[in-house]
Amino acid sequence: MSRDELLKDWYIRYHLILGRRYTGKQKKSFLQSVFTDINQFRKDIEIDSFKLGEQNKQEYRNLYIGDVKTADKVICTYYDTPAIQLDSYHFFNLAHRKRVTMKWIGIFSLLFILLGVAYTLFIGIPTFQAEGLWSIPSVLSILFYIVYFYLLNKITRGWPRKKNLIRNTSSILLILNLIYSFKNKKIAYAFLDAGCTNNAGLDQLQEQTNAAIYMVDSIGSSQPLYQVAKDPKLFVKEDSVKQVQSPAQEKRQILYLISAKEDQDSFVLSRENIRENQLNDVNMNIAYDFLEKVIGRNF
Incomplete structure (x- = not known):
């Protein structure tokens, strides 16, 4: 299968067939599909199942490609999708x-x-x-x-929301493309659970690695791209992606790559942006080039 055919196949599968990833069953089906797809060209895949404390019955699952414990950088996104709601999406809140x-x-x-x-x-x-x-x-x-x-x-x-192309299937498609294109032992990838609820997946990843984390979120919208981090050393030189240093970020090792509307000290995606049915190809290409610079050409 050619690269273009593979990208079309992923688009159909993860947008139209497995576009809802809210219930445990829906998320499990997604992880099984992604595991099978990536296993065709990479074998260093692991599903990490965990709970938040011994008394918590809720089980979460992260999927890792590469070794997050020894990697210098981890490129990741969350794979779950939210319940129906009629509000805007406020990043980091x-x-x-x-x-x-x-x-x-x-x-x-x-x-x-x-x-x-x-x-x-x-x-x-x-x-x-x-x-x-x-x-x-x-x-x-x-x-x-x-x-x-x-x-x-x-x-x-909570009733699963149907339209999730922007938040956050767009980021999943981008990272799948990167995994297929670049293999570097110092770079790991992760699909994280609970990004729409309590960030359990991201917290679990942070406990397992000292790597710099590049979190991709909703990059396929029609809004501009931003790179947001507490530590300016994480910034990537890219004219099309505005640098925003945010002291409000709790963790120094994370850079967020997002598509949003900047509203004073916050970033927001409107209902209309979230419900968009078409990917912004310009943003997708810029984000790919941005993360290619993160990965580096040391193959």
Whole structure:
């Protein structure tokens, strides 16, 4: 398969087929697919399963290509996708991210509960009273409640968002292209879990490596590209990617490569940007060139 054919195949698979990566089952299917794809041309792949503390039942999974423990640099992104919400995406603001997610889960749950109450008052109870339990209308009402409570359970956990090309499939496609193109023992790659929730995957990676980390996030949007870091030594000379030194970043070893709108001291992607259905080819090419400079030509 040629390089162009491979890129098209990845686009179809990870945007159209495996574009939702919210539930444990969806994320597991994604990791199995990526593992199989990369294994065709690289064998140094590892899936790291972990939990946050012994009492936490939630299991997370990172996928590493190369040795993150001995690498000088790790290029990474998160692979999970968020629940449906109608707010903008605020980079680096974990508290805002959690607050927005809980807000919209609460709103959608409340609306769905009200729908169930209205159905019960105006259709369910009158149907059972008039038709009895074993009539066709009553059986249909019972089927409605089975489907209703199944969907309510899904909604209270967060309904997976459908449009995730920008956040964050664009970054996944870019890193897959890099893995295929460049192999350097001093460079490792990582696909991280929980980037849309609590950054568990990134925290786990930081505990396992002393390498400089280059985190790619939502680079396929129509907004400009920025490189954001606390340590200016991580910056890459690239005219098309503005350098922003951010003292607010807690970790000195991370540089973020993002596509966003700069808003005073913060970076934001609007709802409209997040819902874009087409990749910004200019950004994708610039980001590729940027990370090629990070990797270096020491093969």
